[in-house]
Amino acid sequence: MRTIHRLEPHGTEKMKDFRSLKFLDRMRPVFEAFGVEYPVMRKIIRIKLVMDGRRVPTVIGSGRSEEEGSSSYRSSLLAYGLIGLFIGLMMIVPMPLFLQMNIVLGMLLFMIMTTMISDFSSVLLDLKDKSILLTRPVNLRTLNAAKLVHIVIYLLSITAAMSGVSLVAGLIRHGVWFFLLFLFELILICGFVILFTSILYFIILHFFSGEKLKDIINYFQIALSVFMTVGYQLIGRLFDFKDLHFTPLWWNFLLPSAWFAAPFSLLVDHDFNIYYFLLTAAGIVISVAAIILYLKVAAPVFEKNLQKLNNSAERGHAMKKHSLQQTVSNVICRSRLERVFFTFSARMLKNERKLKLRLYPNITFAMIFPFIFLLNFLSGGRSFAQALAEIKGGDYFLFLYLSAMLLAPMIVMLGMSENYKGSWIYRVMPIGSPGEILKGAAKAFIYKYIFPVFFFAGLIFTAIYGVEIIPDIILIFLNTLILMLLISGFSKKELPFCKDFQYTQNGSNLGLMILSMALSGAFAGVHFMLLRFFSPGIYLFIALSIGLILILWHTAFKVTWREIAGNA
Known part of the structure; x- marks a missing residue:
């Protein structure tokens, strides 16, 4: 005893x-x-x-500290x-x-x-x-x-x-x-x-x-x-809690x-x-x-x-040489180092259970929030055909900006990991600029999460409105990338997967969410005005968004080791 x-x-x-x-x-x-x-x-x-x-x-969430x-x-x-x-x-x-x-x-x-x-x-x-x-x-x-x-x-x-x-x-x-x-x-x-x-x-x-x-x-x-x-x-x-009655059914x-x-x-x-x-x-x-x-x-x-x-079983099979992920990395990554960290980040995003617990709820919300508001059309005794006709009569695909608002701030979560103690590897590798690491991780995040959400939602809205809204879907996707890059530029510079979850800065995250809400609302407002008064302006907006993405891509990840030395 x-x-x-x-x-x-x-x-x-x-x-x-x-x-x-x-x-x-x-x-x-x-x-x-x-x-x-x-x-x-x-x-x-x-x-x-x-x-x-x-x-x-x-x-109660997983953002609490040990204290x-x-x-x-x-x-x-x-x-x-x-x-x-x-x-x-x-x-x-x-x-x-x-x-x-x-x-x-x-x-x-x-x-x-x-x-x-x-x-x-x-x-x-x-x-x-x-x-x-x-x-x-x-x-x-x-x-x-x-x-x-x-x-x-x-x-x-x-x-x-x-x-x-x-x-x-x-x-x-x-x-x-x-x-x-x-x-x-x-x-x-x-x-x-x-x-x-x-x-x-x-x-x-x-x-x-x-x-x-x-x-x-x-x-x-x-x-x-x-x-x-x-x-x-x-x-x-x-x-609908009016006139409730119960009928026994076999199921x-x-x-x-x-x-x-x-x-x-x-x-x-x-x-x-x-x-x-x-x-x-x-x-x-x-x-x-x-x-x-x-x-x-x-x-x-x-x-x-x-x-x-x-049992320390292998998580999945080894990637095939010509897998979709490798093909995508060869297309969108300019340097070999960027491709390496694209693949590394994609695998970490797939295998990190605690990180997925943080990311997946927001991803799910981003997928379903644009459609939750459409359920209102099914109430009031409307048939499905009547509800669909009412939806087609409005620009409700602009609810996709809610997805943009939720997805863009998630880029800061790339700095968190259960295996953060392994971040010493960044220091010993012969890497001239940490910007290559950040670019590879950001592209992996877009490939794993942002693009699939918009592809899924875009298919549904295209089925409702027709192919003529594809330019609008593309524009909302591009504006989401702009939001992500702006948030990445304003947030603290951190290498991917280098910090424990207990160091999440809730105040900073709240500020980034407010920024995301304000900018996504501004983008949605401009988009709505163009649809109402000058629909060809959508293509001009797309061109401007592409140009802004190219500029932000070079500035947001222009980082020196000195700026992030304390975080690696």
Whole structure:
């Protein structure tokens, strides 16, 4: 036991004890009955809870510094509480109880599941505990119990934060029985999430490498970041809450939220429709089947498959000699050094998971924001043909300047990297001017992110308006490059991938975003005036933009080693 005590972080004994551990102390006989060494398990969980406070959850972003980490967990619970406030508002909307609980439980299930995968996968998939603690007098049963209890504490915390308002609103509106049933189902949902996540990871690890699993977790983190920002934009446009009624459909049996919502109709509304009995039965049968599948099939080999996470497998295949990327670099890069750093930057942008977590949400916003505003035309009882006719009657492709506003400031993120300590390589390489490095990285950024966004959005707007708007799309793309070059010129000179993420200057980034908003608005205004009063002027605007790009390209990257020596 003394050995375990030495494993605790310095000063831990003086810390205020966690309430969850005080509650856990009352269940000590239960754990000891299953052969768990409770004092050891308690110390392990305590250390894990301390480390939770230093981890920055996806929901509050990844721009926090290490100094802010100690309060990040409480900040995340506050953020989840704000989400729960919006979910709880659904409880006061007059609608059938089954439909209401389907929506509420569906949102809670989605948020809990996504948060579990995005922020707590490092705990579920952690292998360091075994390599460190099993060499000490700690048995495997105690370590697994500590791991499970830690996950349950985390899930119950975020579930309570997100469902608290809904529970109170339900208690006031539907009474105590509703409250107790809702509380019981929230506990079941937590178990369902842990079970489903474990089975999902088992399937992925069985067929794919550990690297593929890490990529999938990263995509879930990105999806959570995107949902947090654009979800409120879509909800009001996708649902019309007037004259709500519910019609049972066969595909409701595929929704876990329907399984958990059906008992409310039976026990609270006393609606004994056979449909609700079948849904409740489906939830019980599927949940029991999942538990059996996990215990009999997944669990025995899950830990063995986790060893794949330690495999240093190759990320993808080697690039072919005449790949598209190499062809593009040969066309757009003037010097051999520029081509080298174009390829280097493109690979870093592909492989850096933490950088992608920063970049991909903005890229997704840039893709969908121009079209979110078009959803307004589908409301008010309009048919799709009527909405399309109204859209064609306006210059709504100018919403692409919203994409420009979001994409241009992202160029400053090229300075961040998880592997920033390797930036010493810039100093030892025989490079005369750092401008070649910056040019190669900027072109890789345009190739990987800016061009695909405009190609995707341009195809959709061309399908709506016809090929006559292609010059307008080209002009908006060129103006985006101008914005990017201006922001690059005004921002601090940094070599690509040379700084840790904790040094992000939020004040500076805010200034660059304001600059991007002002300039993109000015470009959009000029573009709109030309469309209204002098449409041939678009071609003159294109020529001027090309000329300005050529000038800015030579000035924005005209940098000496002395200017960036402190950053490399």
